[in-house]
Amino acid sequence: MTSSEIGWIGVGAMGAPMCLNLLRAGHRLTVCDRDPARVASMVAAGATAADSPREVATRADVVFSTIFDDQGLRDIVAGPDGLAAGARPQAAYIDMSTVSPAASADVARVLAERGVDYLRAPVSGTVTLASSARLSTFVSGPPEVFERLRPLLAVLTARQRYVGTSEEARVVKLLINLMVFMSTAVLGEAIDFGERAGLPRDTILDAVNDSIVASAHYAGKAEKIAHRDYAPVGPISLVVKDMDLALTVANHHQAALPIAAQVRQSLALMQAQGLAGLDVAALADLPALLRSPSPTQDRQGDTP
Incomplete structure (x- = not known):
């Protein structure tokens, strides 16, 4: 051009x-x-x-x-x-x-x-x-x-x-973001399940990324999640904005989003615990983060 x-x-x-x-x-x-x-x-x-x-x-x-x-x-x-x-x-x-x-x-x-x-x-x-x-x-x-x-x-x-x-591109972007946020939360539950059963974190992530549920998103976040590096690239505060946009659109069209609503509540918990400045990848460590004493935004990138 x-x-x-x-x-x-x-x-x-x-x-x-x-x-x-x-x-x-x-x-x-x-x-x-x-x-x-x-x-x-x-x-x-x-x-x-x-x-x-x-x-x-x-x-x-x-x-x-x-x-x-x-x-x-x-x-x-x-x-x-x-x-x-x-x-x-x-x-x-x-x-x-x-x-x-x-x-x-x-x-x-x-x-x-x-x-x-x-x-x-x-x-x-x-x-x-x-x-x-x-x-x-x-x-x-x-x-x-x-x-x-x-x-x-x-x-x-x-x-x-x-x-x-018309506005189709806006809806497509919001639904993709919803899937990113929900799949990150799902990965967090899988990690917590595996670690409590004695599996090392890197074994869990390698297995996920070498399986039928592998995705570009999981592969891209694997390094951050493996090392609990939650310095913000896509911070929780931004994720909340996008999720609220999507839920508003869903409400307008009477679309039920029960999983998304639950993830939104998880994000609210993170905000209440002072974790809004962490990267969205921290959703994959939500169980551990909520078990940790007195988390604050100052812990960006720290190991829980």
Whole structure:
């Protein structure tokens, strides 16, 4: 794909490595973020700074965003200095965050009024996968816009799956996150079962990852779980946000999620015990963590 004028809003843990991939591919990039240090890091790598999403949009043919939550999405799109106010004619906006279908639909209406093409393209994967452009993305929106911008998405992700014309990508991302959280909790019960019966932790993990229940998620978390390394990559506080989004969608559609609800209660227990700063992999040690005396967030990465 030829070089393009690209904008990026939100250059945090996931946004920053994806921006670097765009710069390496020869694209001109304008960025903004509430944290000046993050912007400075991108400028040092070759990007141009902007003071607001609106300013980003005035400079870019395609604007991406990676933001934290629903309110952040609404603010960067429809706020007084939002990108909708500054978007170029026939511009495109691609949001890669995990947000609710409802918030996404709200901004879709604003963007449609401005004639801005909108793709919902949440990503699945880790910061490491973002750095090496091996994320997956699930995309919904106008199919012709997806086909036009797919080469640009391929600079950032290894797999691009089109799933529908509206908010389908939001639902797909939430259901995948639900499965990540639930399967981590299931692994925790299996580990506790095996260890209480006398099996070493590494034997349990090796057996799981060499069996019918093996998964990319289990393999990716095996090292952290084996060494009880729960320094946050995907912290419990972020997991709670995503799970609450999913449960809200389930409630709207009258979908029963009993296992997810139980895992949400486990997360609430971890929050109550001061463990919200641990990585989601700590769900695999929940029985041991709750047996430990006076756990605190300061124990990130410590052995229980």
